[in-house]
Amino acid sequence: MLTLDTLNVMLAVGEEGLIEEVVITLLASPQLAAFFEKFPRIKKAVTDDLPRWRDSLRRRLKETEVPPELTEEVVCYQQCQRLSTPQFIVQLPQILTLLDKVHSPYAAQARKLVTDNATFTPALHTLFLQRWRLSLVVQTTSLNQQLLEEEREQLLSEVQERMTLTGQLEQVLVENENSAGRLWDMSAGQIKRGDYQLIVKYGDFLAQQPELMQLAEQLGRSREAKSVPKKDAPMETFRTLVREPATVPEQVDGLQQSDDILRLLPTELATLGITELEYEFYRRLVEKQLLTYRLQGESWHEKISQRPVIHQDFDEQPRGPFIVCVDTSGSMGGFNEQCAKAFCLALMRVALADRRRCFIMLFSSEVVGYELTAEQGIEQAIRFLSQRFRGGTDIASCFRSIIERMQGGDWYDADAVVISDFIAQRLPDDVVAKVKSLQRDQQHRFHAVAMSAHGKPGIMRIFDHIWRFDTGLRSRLIRRWKR
DSSP states (O other): OOBHHHHHHHHTOOHHHHHHHHHHHHHTSHHHHHHHHHOHHHHHHHHHTHHHHHHHHHHHHHHOBOOHHHHHHHHHHHHHHTOOHHHHHHHHHHHHHHHHHTTOTTHHHHHHHHHHOSSOOHHHHHHHHHHHHHHHHHHHHHHHHHHHHHHHHHHHHHHHHHHHHHHHHHHHHOSSHHHHHHHHHHTTSOOOHHHHHHHHHHHHHHHHOHHHHHHHHHHHHOOOOOEEEOTTOOEEEEEEEEEEEOSSOOEEEEEEEEOOGGGBOHHHHHHHTSGGGHHHHHHHHHTTOEEEEEEEOEEEEEEEEEEEOEEESSOOOOOOOEEEEEEOSGGGOTHHHHHHHHHHHHHHHHHHHTTOOEEEEEESSSEEEEETTSTTHHHHHHHHHTOOOOSOOOHHHHHHHHHHHHTSGGGTTOEEEEEEOOOSOOOOHHHHHHHHHHHHHSOOEEEEEESOTTOOHHHHTTOSEEEEOOOSHHHHHHHHHHO
């Protein structure tokens, strides 16, 4: 079968101009203009998607087959081009019959050319073929326009659905242009409105708990080296510059009452020359009530102090992906569950902004994983937020899963985050040893987000940093009172 792309090449039909016209028409639509005005950070992401749209249109032209009638007419035209005038005259009745058979727009014009000219000359032969070719070009162009118009409508419908999705999630997940672009890419999936409303719901909850968002930003942006002062560390000299008022004033800084004869105002000196006011001058001098200039200056001097030498165990670490383990035991239900899910959503926002990966693992009786920053990240996030927290706590399996994933090439510089109330059994010695090995040899960092003040210290001692967010009633009331 003959494809439309091949037909365009045969007839020298410029498809690129038609494709550009479709793209420009799409960008000029009122829906897109209003969307760009409301969400300017997503405009660049949509613009960066233009090459994909063009490739999609070209691919559709290459895959679309030409209708059988038009194919038959094109084949006949190609065969006629190789015929001489006498041969063409012999084949002319069959050609006219074929044009009528395939319902060619050129059929009536071709028959008129033959009937209006008694003698079929070589010039008429050339004119017949030229007009036939022109008719074929018009048919091909119309077919291209029809196909591209259908593609434009379909593409516009797709873009509108993605605009609705990104517009709804922009407030929750978009922090900068990086996250806007990632969100636009992830919106390509088939996601129903009722599904992504779950993300909006937890986004609203996150807005009501700003401390969770601040905690995620602190954890995500933390790149400091581990500075550990040793107990027996030697003292070192520390020099700083300190500013203090100068003993010798340098500039006028207003007026004041004093007995400073050298800085008297001229009006005060004038009273001394009047006999009737002389005793009044001396009285004010004794009481320090004469108006004088107030001069002020400042100076810097070096202050020397002693402090212990601080040793840095590790250099500044790069921002790698997140491996987040969430405790889904029964004790993490209710408000704890809401906070854990909202915190993961906040980490997803940080990961999208910094072009990082974010992998969520749920642990209770078994480990289930979701990658929130993959191409299907929104669908994965919806599946994660739909889970219910129930069952026991198997924190050892969580750590084993983390260790296994960190040994993969894509996660060599990952940060592990464990979200739990840490009311669980102690970790096995082999797990503790392996975690310490990763911390020491590969500089992996393990963070704990403690949802309870009653977590076992023996478990939490293994972490590099503990981020506390107590979900108890007292702590919740204190946080609300401080807002």
